[in-house]
Amino acid sequence: MAKLAVAIGLFALILVTAPLVAVAYRAGGLGLSAADWSALRFTLWQALLSAILSVLLAIPVAKALSRRHFFGRSTLITLLGAPFLLPVIVAVMGLLALFGRSGVLNTALSALGLPTLSIYGLQGVLIAHVFLNFPLATRMILQGWQAIPAERFRLAESLSFTPREIHRHLERPMLIEVLPGTFATIFAMCLTSFAVALILGGGPRATTLELAIYQAVRFEFDLAHAAGLALLQVLVGGLAALVAWIAARQAGFGAGLDRRLPLPAPTGWRLWLDSTAILFATLFLLGPMLAVLLPAISGLLDLPSQVWPALARSLAVALGSTLLTCVTALVLALGAARGQRWLDIAATLPLATSGLVLGTGLFVLLQPLIPPASLALPVTLLVNTLLALPFAYRLLLPEARALETDYGRLADSLGLHGLARLRLLSLPRLARPLGFSAGLTAALSMGDLGVIALFASESQATLPLVIQRLSGAYKQDVAAAASVLLVASSFALFWLFDRKGRNAQA
Amino acid sequence: MRISLAAFISCLAIPAAAETPVLTVLTYDSFISEWGPGPAVEKAFESICSCDVRFVSGGDGASLLARLQLEGASSEADVVLGLDTNLTAAAEATGLFAPHGQPAANALPTAYDNALFLPYDWSWFAFVYDKTKHPNPPKSFEELAASDLKVVIQDPRSSTPGLGLLLWVKAAYGDRAAEIWTGLSDNILTVTPGWSEAYGLFTEGEADMVLSYVTSPAYHRIGEQDDTKDWAPFSEGHYLQVEVSGILANSDQPELAQAFMAFTQSPEFQSVIPETNWMYPATDIALPEGFETTRPEKSLLFSDVEAQSTRQAALEEWQSSLSQ
Numbered sequence: 001m002a003k004l005a006v007a008i009g010l011f012a013l014i015l016v017t018a019p020l021v022a023v024a025y026r027a028g029g030l031g032l033s034a035a036d037w038s039a040l041r042f043t044l045w046q047a048l049l050s051a052i053l054s055v056l057l058a059i060p061v062a063k064a065l066s067r068r069h070f071f072g073r074s075t076l077i078t079l080l081g082a083p084f085l086l087p088v089i090v091a092v093m094g095l096l097a098l099f100g101r102s103g104v105l106n107t108a109l110s111a112l113g114l115p116t117l118s119i120y121g122l123q124g125v126l127i128a129h130v131f132l133n134f135p136l137a138t139r140m141i142l143q144g145w146q147a148i149p150a151e152r153f154r155l156a157e158s159l160s161f162t163p164r165e166i167h168r169h170l171e172r173p174m175l176i177e178v179l180p181g182t183f184a185t186i187f188a189m190c191l192t193s194f195a196v197a198l199i200l201g202g203g204p205r206a207t208t209l210e211l212a213i214y215q216a217v218r219f220e221f222d223l224a225h226a227a228g229l230a231l232l233q234v235l236v237g238g239l240a241a242l243v244a245w246i247a248a249r250q251a252g253f254g255a256g257l258d259r260r261l262p263l264p265a266p267t268g269w270r271l272w273l274d275s276t277a278i279l280f281a282t283l284f285l286l287g288p289m290l291a292v293l294l295p296a297i298s299g300l301l302d303l304p305s306q307v308w309p310a311l312a313r314s315l316a317v318a319l320g321s322t323l324l325t326c327v328t329a330l331v332l333a334l335g336a337a338r339g340q341r342w343l344d345i346a347a348t349l350p351l352a353t354s355g356l357v358l359g360t361g362l363f364v365l366l367q368p369l370i371p372p373a374s375l376a377l378p379v380t381l382l383v384n385t386l387l388a389l390p391f392a393y394r395l396l397l398p399e400a401r402a403l404e405t406d407y408g409r410l411a412d413s414l415g416l417h418g419l420a421r422l423r424l425l426s427l428p429r430l431a432r433p434l435g436f437s438a439g440l441t442a443a444l445s446m447g448d449l450g451v452i453a454l455f456a457s458e459s460q461a462t463l464p465l466v467i468q469r470l471s472g473a474y475k476q477d478v479a480a481a482a483s484v485l486l487v488a489s490s491f492a493l494f495w496l497f498d499r500k501g502r503n504a505q506a
Numbered sequence: 507m508r509i510s511l512a513a514f515i516s517c518l519a520i521p522a523a524a525e526t527p528v529l530t531v532l533t534y535d536s537f538i539s540e541w542g543p544g545p546a547v548e549k550a551f552e553s554i555c556s557c558d559v560r561f562v563s564g565g566d567g568a569s570l571l572a573r574l575q576l577e578g579a580s581s582e583a584d585v586v587l588g589l590d591t592n593l594t595a596a597a598e599a600t601g602l603f604a605p606h607g608q609p610a611a612n613a614l615p616t617a618y619d620n621a622l623f624l625p626y627d628w629s630w631f632a633f634v635y636d637k638t639k640h641p642n643p644p645k646s647f648e649e650l651a652a653s654d655l656k657v658v659i660q661d662p663r664s665s666t667p668g669l670g671l672l673l674w675v676k677a678a679y680g681d682r683a684a685e686i687w688t689g690l691s692d693n694i695l696t697v698t699p700g701w702s703e704a705y706g707l708f709t710e711g712e713a714d715m716v717l718s719y720v721t722s723p724a725y726h727r728i729g730e731q732d733d734t735k736d737w738a739p740f741s742e743g744h745y746l747q748v749e750v751s752g753i754l755a756n757s758d759q760p761e762l763a764q765a766f767m768a769f770t771q772s773p774e775f776q777s778v779i780p781e782t783n784w785m786y787p788a789t790d791i792a793l794p795e796g797f798e799t800t801r802p803e804k805s806l807l808f809s810d811v812e813a814q815s816t817r818q819a820a821l822e823e824w825q826s827s828l829s830q
Contacts, residue, residue: 089703102711120696195699203697204825215663218569304540363576371582471702472536474725476709
């Protein structure tokens with residue numbers, strides 16, 4: 001198992017670096033220009049702010065969800081996975097329907113005779129990144145809360161701890177364990193932002209590294225420049241992973257009895273805070289999604305026939321990469337929990353790689369061997385696995401560590417190893433994060449457009465590629481309806497896996 | 507190892523029909539969508555060539571060239587369809603193209619004769635707007651800059667219409683281009699990576715005008731029976747986008763490729779273009795009913811070489827004017 005973890009970790013590192021090296025080798029070097037430094041500054045600044053805001057907003061929401069019980073709570077927790085799996089342009093359109101120039105907010109403001117607000121600029125980039133990432137942060141932090149054994153809260157209660165003391169002894173150690181990884185994940189995600197930053201950033205002021213890479217690869221064919229930029233991006237992402245690695249400390253609550261004891265609801269202003277947090281999360285989540293998806297639903301009935309085989313292809317790729325991702329992430333997380341901490345870096349770096357350079361590099365590597373079109377689906381599968389790995393790993397890691405600390409020695413002393421240990425101990429204990437990871441991976445790879453565009457011929461299009469083709473041929477309304485189909489099927493996969501994981505725990 | 511890996515992976519591929527020759531056409535995404543020209547073109551050519559036409563898409567026009575440069579001489583493609591004249595100088599410099607051997611296309615507003623690249627359609631860039639909301643659209647870039655209208659444009663670093671606008675302003679204003687961009691900066695609502703995002707923002711009512719083509723309103727009139735969209739004639743003249751195709755020198759089907767080039771000029775191909783690609787046909791054929799209302803009075807177009815040499819400086823000018 002440990003050897004397998006090392007092998008997979010190395011393979012992930014190779015898969016991240018080899019395409020980059022291939023691109024640089026093909027170009028004969030690395031190049032950067034003066035304009036890149038301002039792109040780097042903007043990229044870092046927006047990623048930092050986006051990650052801070054997402055995490056800060058997620059803490060009260062996760063806390064409220066961990067101790068409040070209300071109708072629809074379980075659905076809301078599932079829906080937290082949804083923004084993350086919206087295709088970027090759908091998310092942007094949804095936000096514009098609310099905050100845009102002719103959106104709900106500004107229409108209301110001008111009806112009241114108030115000055116309107118512009119979403120275009122850094123504020124728009126942040127709103128979009130928070131919309132896309134804060135639900136994920138909430139889920140990650142919520143898992144942390146749920147991983148604190150209920151007996152610890154009972155004990156605190158019987159010792160008459162004040163909320164402040166509970167925070168100090170239980171919640172703060174948990175947050176110190178969970179937050180750095182959550183932060184690094186979101187930071188790395190926002191590093192590679194391209195369309196969101198450009199559209200909502202309002203123009204060339206909001207140039208990110210990924211846009212510069214796009215320009216270098218697609219327009220100027222300056223591969224040295226692209227490789228230089230991609231390397232910069234990977235270095236920054238790696239640095240973030242390193243900082244998270246240093247900052248995180250295991251909370252060490254010890255094992256509990258796995259009883260589900262409802263936490264008491266708070267009193268006074270804290271009760272109001274909880275309700276506000278939940279209300280805010282619900283509105284901020286559902287508003288943009290409903291605004292963009294509802295009007296397009298009517299178009300579902302007359303979708304073109306191209307859509308259905310594309311949907312089947314997307315589903316197949318999604319299920320394949322889900323299986324691969326879950327296996328690799330599980331092996332890596334268990335390996336890291338047993339002391340191979342460098343795996344942290346191997347499992348975070350894929351987030352910071354540019355999808356375009358990854359695709360281009362693989363293309364350069366494989367094209368001399370085999371016609372690219374025959375590789376479209378296998379390569380997509382591989383890349384999707386690589387890109388989903390960081391999330392799955394990050395979700396599994398805290399619980400894998402707790403599992404190792406709490407039950408590792410017992411299992412060792414019982415001689416429980418290999419597959420038996422996996423079946424009897426690891427899988428049941430990790431069912432919840434594993435289900436969530438599987439759901440996210442499936443949904444992510446359903447929606448991924450990344451490399452398929454570089455490899456596919458007409459007969460191999462996945463659903464996101466068909467949507468792109470439709471929206472380029474004036475059929476924006478059909479593209480919108482096809483997006484509804486994409487979102488619905490992504491969400492169905494996500495819901496299925498996530499539900500399974502959460503029920504297995506009970 | 508090499509062979510076994512290749513053999514393994516080719517098992518995953520769909521086996522191609524071995525008997526009939528295959529013509530591989532590299533083109534942009536929207537060309538091969540169900541509503542694009544692709545399906546009709548494929549059917550029409552296959553009925554006369556006894557071959558199998560296979561489209562491979564590689565993003566938009568600019569990424570086609572990058573794709574070719576990446577693949578070099580080992581590209582599978584026989585024909586590339588979808589470059590525009592702002593990219594042909596760079597395409598020629600790759601040395602990957604062979605002469606097409608066809609006479610120049612005869613229905614362009616300015617003559618375009620290039621031994622390597624053959625136009626198959628074209629249109630003028632224009633700002634499209636809703637005439638029920640804005641009965642008096644601006645008549646020039648300067649009027650647009652002075653108005654409080656909000657436009658959405660495409661990024662010249664990632665999209666061919668964006669690059670077209672950059673060269674349009676440069677062709678119309680020369681040394682004054684930076685000044686025009688500075689004047690326009692408060693009218694530019696935002697810049698999108700590609701055409702479809704920009705057009706989507708416009709149809710959702712987020713922007714007053716969008717950079718598109720004079721032929722875009724025809725889509726709404728004919729395709730959607732919606733007569734509310736129009737394009738604003740600018741007194742500076744309108745920059746042309748001429749879309750071309752070319753044969754790759756390394757094609758293993760040179761005769762088929764030649765035949766396809768001739769086919770792009772035939773009425774069968776050309777008559778598909780207006781109502782699927784929403785561009786003007788490159789040869790003199792009758793336009794569909796309601797396709798055209800008026801034409802711009804003046805056409806602007808840099809030569810292939812000028813477009814290539816102007817681009818970098820114009821881009822820097824654009825970026826610094828809009829970043830202030």
